[in-house]
Amino acid sequence: GDSYDEECDYLFKAVMIGDSAVGKSNLLSRFARDEFRLDSKPTIGVEFAYRNIKVGDKLIKAQIWDTAGQERFRAITSSYYRGALGALLVYDITRRQTFENTKKWLRELREFGNSCMAIVLVGNKSDLSHSREVEEEEGKNLAETEGLYFMETSAMENLNVEDAFLQMINKIHECTI
Numbered sequence: 409g410d411s412y413d414e415e416c417d418y419l420f421k422a423v424m425i426g427d428s429a430v431g432k433s434n435l436l437s438r439f440a441r442d443e444f445r446l447d448s449k450p451t452i453g454v455e456f457a458y459r460n461i462k463v464g465d466k467l468i469k470a471q472i473w474d475t476a477g478q479e480r481f482r483a484i485t486s487s488y489y490r491g492a493l494g495a496l497l498v499y500d501i502t503r504r505q506t507f508e509n510t511k512k513w514l515r516e517l518r519e520f521g522n523s524c525m526a527i528v529l530v531g532n533k534s535d536l537s538h539s540r541e542v543e544e545e546e547g548k549n550l551a552e553t554e555g556l557y558f559m560e561t562s563a564m565e566n567l568n569v570e571d572a573f574l575q576m577i578n579k580i581h582e583c584t585i
């Protein structure tokens with residue numbers, strides 16, 4: 409509500425990024441509303457979601473933007489990244505190509521995004537380990553090379569989802585204050 413907004417100490421914008429169908433929208437809906445959808449709509453229809461988080465004695469309002477399926481056509485514009493202080497860069501551990509493509513997304517993030525951006529590399533769908541195509545170690549190594557944080561998640565089973573977002577939000581906080 410409005411009174412809650414006024415009490416918030418900081419407002420941060422962050423973005424969800426990565427190939428189509430890696431689970432961006434479900435990660436966000438899990439984090440913001442604890443919801444998951446099995447049926448794949450290219451988008452859940454929200455442009456962004458909010459969540460208020462307490463970090464120390466400060467109340468932080470995280471405004472997290474999701475794509476409305478534009479990533480399918482690589483048609484994300486610079487305005488999507490504008491002012492973003494954090495990003496969840498997501499790939500699907502069962503589709504190698506989505507991992508390879510994180511390098512392209514990273515270039516775009518660095519071109520259009522804030523210079524001090526907290527980026528968490530997220531390997532999603534860890535519940536599907538029987539059809540895994542990307543080892544956890546590979547994600548870790550890429551993150552280390554590129555100076556990112558790293559986490560494997562399952563939006564479906566609600567594994568590490570909260571941690572991934574909170575890691576980003578905490579890092580944004582450290583970077584800003």
Ligand code: GDP
Pocket residue numbers: 427428429430431432433434435445446447448449450451532533534535536561562563564565
């Ligand atoms: P987006 O295009 O990146 O926003 O991806 P979506 O969130 O729409 O998810 C694409 C598909 O993957 C949907 O069918 C989801 O149900 C499914 N999905 C998303 N996250 C997970 C997950 O952690 N595990 C499994 N098994 N499926 C997932």
Ligand code: MG
Pocket residue numbers: 432433434450451452474475476477
């Ligand atoms: Mg989506």
